[in-house]
Amino acid sequence: MLGGMQDWPLLVWKLIDHASANHGSREIVSLTCEGTEHRTNWREVRSRAMNVAEALTGLGVGTGDRVATLAWNTHRHVECWYGISGMGAVAHTVNPRLFEDQIVYILNHAGDRVLFFDLTFASLVEAIAPRLETVEHFIAMTGEAHMPTGGRLSLICYETLIAETSGDFSWVQVEETAPAGLCYTSGTTGNPKGVLYTHRSNVLHTLGGISKDALGLGSADTVLPVVPMYHANAWGVPYATAAVGAKLVMAGPHFDPETLQRMILKEGVTMTAAVPTVWLALLQYLERTGKDLGELERVVIGGSACPRSMIVDFKKKYDVEVFHAWGMTEMSPLGTVGTLSASALGMDEDAQFDLKTKQGRAIFGVDMKIADDDGRDLPRDGKAFGHLLVRGPWIAGQYFGGDGGVILDEEGWFDTGDVATIDSEGYMQITDRSKDVIKSGGEWISSIELENEAVGAPGVAEAAVIGLPHPKWDERPLLIVVPREGAHPTKEEILHHLEGRIAKWWMPDDVVFVDEIPHTATGKIQKTALREAFADYRLPGARAA
Amino acid sequence: MLGGMQDWPLLVWKLIDHASANHGSREIVSLTCEGTEHRTNWREVRSRAMNVAEALTGLGVGTGDRVATLAWNTHRHVECWYGISGMGAVAHTVNPRLFEDQIVYILNHAGDRVLFFDLTFASLVEAIAPRLETVEHFIAMTGEAHMPTGGRLSLICYETLIAETSGDFSWVQVEETAPAGLCYTSGTTGNPKGVLYTHRSNVLHTLGGISKDALGLGSADTVLPVVPMYHANAWGVPYATAAVGAKLVMAGPHFDPETLQRMILKEGVTMTAAVPTVWLALLQYLERTGKDLGELERVVIGGSACPRSMIVDFKKKYDVEVFHAWGMTEMSPLGTVGTLSASALGMDEDAQFDLKTKQGRAIFGVDMKIADDDGRDLPRDGKAFGHLLVRGPWIAGQYFGGDGGVILDEEGWFDTGDVATIDSEGYMQITDRSKDVIKSGGEWISSIELENEAVGAPGVAEAAVIGLPHPKWDERPLLIVVPREGAHPTKEEILHHLEGRIAKWWMPDDVVFVDEIPHTATGKIQKTALREAFADYRLPGARAA
Numbered sequence A, B: 001m002l003g004g005m006q007d008w009p010l011l012v013w014k015l016i017d018h019a020s021a022n023h024g025s026r027e028i029v030s031l032t033c034e035g036t037e038h039r040t041n042w043r044e045v046r047s048r049a050m051n052v053a054e055a056l057t058g059l060g061v062g063t064g065d066r067v068a069t070l071a072w073n074t075h076r077h078v079e080c081w082y083g084i085s086g087m088g089a090v091a092h093t094v095n096p097r098l099f100e101d102q103i104v105y106i107l108n109h110a111g112d113r114v115l116f117f118d119l120t121f122a123s124l125v126e127a128i129a130p131r132l133e134t135v136e137h138f139i140a141m142t143g144e145a146h147m148p149t150g151g152r153l154s155l156i157c158y159e160t161l162i163a164e165t166s167g168d169f170s171w172v173q174v175e176e177t178a179p180a181g182l183c184y185t186s187g188t189t190g191n192p193k194g195v196l197y198t199h200r201s202n203v204l205h206t207l208g209g210i211s212k213d214a215l216g217l218g219s220a221d222t223v224l225p226v227v228p229m230y231h232a233n234a235w236g237v238p239y240a241t242a243a244v245g246a247k248l249v250m251a252g253p254h255f256d257p258e259t260l261q262r263m264i265l266k267e268g269v270t271m272t273a274a275v276p277t278v279w280l281a282l283l284q285y286l287e288r289t290g291k292d293l294g295e296l297e298r299v300v301i302g303g304s305a306c307p308r309s310m311i312v313d314f315k316k317k318y319d320v321e322v323f324h325a326w327g328m329t330e331m332s333p334l335g336t337v338g339t340l341s342a343s344a345l346g347m348d349e350d351a352q353f354d355l356k357t358k359q360g361r362a363i364f365g366v367d368m369k370i371a372d373d374d375g376r377d378l379p380r381d382g383k384a385f386g387h388l389l390v391r392g393p394w395i396a397g398q399y400f401g402g403d404g405g406v407i408l409d410e411e412g413w414f415d416t417g418d419v420a421t422i423d424s425e426g427y428m429q430i431t432d433r434s435k436d437v438i439k440s441g442g443e444w445i446s447s448i449e450l451e452n453e454a455v456g457a458p459g460v461a462e463a464a465v466i467g468l469p470h471p472k473w474d475e476r477p478l479l480i481v482v483p484r485e486g487a488h489p490t491k492e493e494i495l496h497h498l499e500g501r502i503a504k505w506w507m508p509d510d511v512v513f514v515d516e517i518p519h520t521a522t523g524k525i526q527k528t529a530l531r532e533a534f535a536d537y538r539l540p541g542a543r544a545a
């Protein structure tokens, strides 16, 4: 049929071109590894990203090649990101907080040909370089004045590399289904797996992500993604802010509450995003110092379940709205966001907090359902829980390198490995990871719900629940608690707090107190480590038996 | 390379599937042609849309066939829309306000095989049926009780057709680049031209359109698109509201201010959209009656330039934010929206109103530039004006049937036929249509700017400016004014009002008063008709010569 629309492939460099043309002077503020505060804007960052692209071409990098970064959130990292994918290569953001062995494994597995790194990681890079099988160039993301010295590696200076380009370069036109980015999962349940994003998936994820009920971003927003670019693309923020021309604030190597609070105030941050542990520290800091959050309107919290008490604190003490979000590296990562439905707007505050504790509703672009062990669909009644399956244009169809083989069922559904309920209004609630589920007497106990309630108990800073073997019930829950600074909660007080808040038969069989709960490199509770640590622990009832 | 994202084609039925699954009970309220107020929701409308799809399949309609509607905004129209494209056919919304000859031309040109029509148009359909070359089935969008009688045509009853389906149907999987919709331009400057939308273009337009700085929609919004579905897809609202699960309010055959105000109040409308003439009437009605706009937050105004005074009135009198938008049928239609930039938020109110009078900034997905007569790019300085060119995934690459031949230049740019400036912050302002530009002494005078200023003069309800021949200057502006009810502005008063507000040499050579200015079927000033009507008019200076 004659007629139809223009052919305009969805390519990620169009995001930064848009920002540069329409919001060119909107700022990007970064705390750098050199200790400075660097102020630039979308126009400059785009032009320097193009320089990066030109330089990489000069180094012989070609379409589809992987180029890695070991870097904090800064303007330079954004430049690398757009520069790498803008010349047709794949921007691979590596989590520097992983163990050395994991980093080496990931870089070799990805086959990265170039490695950009922040000064923080200079000695790490020296140390692992001999084991890297494919990296040909090491680029230190700094100027000549700060170049690391004394190492054995021959390093390229980022600023010099950029300065030596001609500026005569155009973005590379690839197919929209060509790869643009690569990120590995957090390794919470096993070895990290590589997820290869395409230009198309990133652009669609961006469009879905900026909408009012997701990140809700406009050009007047100022966004501080505390979540690092190596953790599932900083949840898409460096793309989303470009798409709308928002101001971007990057805290570099800083995750401490003092710096975050200062940047939020000074730069007029309206929206920020990170995992719960970051906010736990921030809220405690604010309490201690009596400081506030300035113009901050919204905090997106995900990566692990956000406890209800955190949502309440943000709202009641600082008038900040929590958007509880759920996602996965395999989902680019956004899946659901917990904004309030129209009917919920009429509810009382407590009911609203309950609802906001759920992980929220699917964004358009995310099909979602729950199924039982035999693959039968379960009802959306808010009660039935089962395996959470998803489908959509920004969800992985395969792991990088084909790891794990076929990951979609016949109808194209991807099993998230999470267990959830969905209610009739579409609100999804994660009850557990399927690997963490506690099976007691043939029924499932939700460790996440227990943790959420326990964290609300007086004197509790953090809580984790794992299942331990039990002769009668197969498994029973053990509650592991980190007390708040200076507090001394008792087992009895905590169990008493849980009474009435959870089903009777969910009551933990024991409570133990620890100084610290182990976290993964992306700030999640490491249940595998906890299960190992408590492998020899015997629950009271189990002892008796 | 192994890895990558799922294959999830962008198909428009996924929008309503999303709404049904996640916002199923969110309401759709319609005023029907039968005079009732009908309340339904996304779940029901989706299921009935599937019935429509099944019924059309039964009638022998196939993939790519065109199916027309002659209908107001109602739930049934939404059902047809999704039903038609959901079974692989093309939903062609025909403007019933066109002249009979134009309607016949368009239906034949499109080759529509089925025609859905509202009761309002029963006799129109009877009258034109003999001249329709391709329509095989006529479906009256009503129940048996209201079926038109006495005509010669054999009609199908919509509700019966739906009732007789089995309900056993699945949406058809087509390529995302398959056609989904068809709409003809308004015919302001010549014959209406057909624009064939694809599933992909509609979905991408929806994602771009819902963002905060465009329509800014979330599930808690209640939207009344006064703009009809036959006018550039009601600016995408029936897609956008499905994508976010907003409540949809449809005024059916009603465009009068009394009904609109009543619905806005009663249904708690937060956002509405229409052309300036609709709001002109509404504002006058509010003034007269002292009524207000309830919870209304935003009005999207486009299709013609929105005068500054309208933006000021909405804000100062009713605390309603005007989003001035520019678009074209060829653009699905959204191109730019005039939300305030971060820097503008710090300006005083007057400066903000000035900025909001511009047509706004491009949404991501719309590339935009201005060029001179020789195709050379003009600067983004807010002063230089030239032909406005656009590129993007929801912009036509060709007219339906290939009409007009090649419409893109070598780099893929589409000439909008509009003349505009763009400033350094990306704000675009339409100064004219290239066909309406007044060329005086070799320089261009903006008729739109003159009109905008004239409408702000006391006693002026509406204003149009056309160029008339002049012996010395080639062309000079004539200002045509419709006085407000009961007002008697004079030529001197109006010209005095313009002094200082416009360049001296732009001052109209004459002012004439008329009872009415002719409008097109989509509510635009019909300059071709005005130029005809005033063809023999001699300007004062021209008379002397």
Ligand SMILES: Nc1ncnc2c1ncn2[C@@H]1O[C@H](COP(=O)(O)OP(=O)(O)OP(=O)(O)O)[C@@H](O)[C@H]1O
Pocket: A185, A186, A187, A188, A189, A190, A191, A192, A193, A232, A301, A302, A303, A304, A305, A306, A324, A325, A326, A327, A328, A329, A330, A359, A416, A417, A418, A430, A432, A433, A522, A524
């Ligand atoms: N809001 C949330 N509430 C509860 N859990 C969440 C939330 N957001 C994310 N998660 C958990 O995080 C997972 C995704 O995390 P990520 O992709 O960073 O890697 P990971 O699953 O932790 O690691 P790996 O897949 O390597 O074991 C989800 O599958 C879910 O279990």
Ligand SMILES: Nc1ncnc2c1ncn2[C@@H]1O[C@H](COP(=O)(O)OP(=O)(O)OP(=O)(O)O)[C@@H](O)[C@H]1O
Pocket: B185, B186, B187, B188, B189, B190, B191, B192, B193, B232, B301, B302, B303, B304, B305, B306, B324, B325, B326, B327, B328, B329, B330, B359, B416, B417, B418, B430, B432, B433, B522, B524
């Ligand atoms: N906010 C606005 N300000 C000024 N003009 C506008 C605005 N919005 C739309 N327009 C005008 O409307 C045009 C698009 O209108 P539409 O697609 O309905 O058909 P038309 O251009 O009026 O008719 P035809 O193309 O058949 O002559 C734009 O090209 C522009 O001239």
Ligand SMILES: [Mg+2]
Pocket: A185, A186, A328, A417
């Ligand atoms: Mg995982």
Ligand SMILES: [Mg+2]
Pocket: B185, B186, B328, B417
């Ligand atoms: Mg036109």
